[in-house]
Amino acid sequence: MKDMFTCDEKRMGDKIATFSKFGDAGHGGITRYSLSPEAHQARDEFVRRMKAIGATIETDDMANMYATLEGSEKGLKRIVMASHCDSVKNGGNYDGILGVMSAMEVLETVAANKIPHRHPLTAMIWTNEEGSLYPPAMMSSGVITGHFDKAEMLKSKSILDPTKTFGQALDASPYKGEEKNRLNANNYMAMFETHIEQGPILEDNGNEVGVVTCVLGMFNYRIKFFGQADHAGTTPMPKRQDALFAAAKALCYLHEEIDKLGDKDLVYTTGEIVCHPCVHTVIPDMIDFSIDVRHEDPKVLAKVLDIVKSLDGKVIEKCKCKVEKAWARDTVYYDKELVGYVKESVDELGYSNQYINSGAGHDAQFVSEMIPTTMIFAPSKDGHSHCEPEFTSVELCTKAASVMLNAVLKADRK
Secondary structure, three states: OOOOOOOOOOEEEEEEEEHHHEEOOOOOEOOOOOOOHHHHHHHHHHHHHHOOOOEEOOOOOOOEEEEEEEEOOOOOEEEEEEEOOOOOEEOOOOOOOHHHHHHHHHHHHHHHHHOOOOOOOEEEEEOOOOOOOOOOOOOOHHHHHOOOHHHHHHHOOOOOOOOOEEEHHHHOOOHHHOOHOOOOOOEEEEEEEEEEOOOOOHHHHOOOOEEEEEEEEEEEEEEEEOOOOEEEOOOOOOHOOOHHHHHHHHHHHHHHHHOOOOOOOOOEEEEOOEEOOOOOOOOEEEEEEEEEEEOOOHHHHHHHHHHHHOOOOOEEEOOOEEEEEEEEEEEEEEEEEHHHHHHHHHHHHHOOOEEEOOOOOHHHHHHHOOOOEEEEEEEOOHOOOOOOOOOOOHHHHHHHHHHHHHHHHHHHHO
């Protein structure tokens, strides 16, 4: 393993143990909303550890944080390693924060071993990736890359207290900085993000590292049924216009027809259902449910969309259906050269690995439109994520960080 470096497992374990205290939910996981006191504790720890190795700390107008070790050659663009420290409610100790800890570990390894590097190397924390307190998800990366309007994002209301906004939380944060410090194409040459897989594929295949090639394309549609509300105890079954019964039949139809496509890589989910009036003594007169569909190939997505749209205008159990688009995105492919550096690094380190796509969204997908970007996955135990059983061993976390370290050094030589 000539010129290959590895990160420190003991140091990584200490970071995992420390950061898991910030927002500890008491059941093995965390609740650490963006810009909350718990998130600020995590940011304080980030600053403490990064200052200890001589990194320069900067923040931008969205409270994104940057810790930078200067390179040996002046005027070169930065290489950034970034993820987020906020979580969903009762989430795990690895989603997002592993990428931050891995970026810190890379800088700590570079500093401890005096590893030469030409470019400045930056560890970064994105603000409000989850959007779990202030929607939408990937808010800051969306603002910086032009997907979201900042003024509108500042108006985002807290899901816990609609009298409070993201803008108010941002103004109150000690980490709100200046717009000039934002990640941008003029000052940054590449971004790497290490993350847990959030699924079972790596573990099922016995692989230690995932070399991420893309973020899957997807669409989200709303399917609505309109019936007639009547008394649950006095309306004979043949006379009912039960919107929930109609929606249930439609959902079974979708599963049957989509499954006929026989594509093992296709995933689809109904995760949200709105029922009106949602009273146990009243026949539902309106049902609104979501259908989330994800696949790399747009042709496959188009086939599924045809099936979904085939419900529009249909009458099922005397209830009319309406199909509406919520949003969609194309597959985002990561930079081939950076993906190559990751693959070379993991092979040279001797870790078992595979190419893999990301079914979940990440800040990296927005950033990829601005600068070359890629991701590295660590396995998730039993595929669990966004829940308290979420777990990745210290060994595997450290291996993922080591892959990123060496991939960054390869990019640095460019």
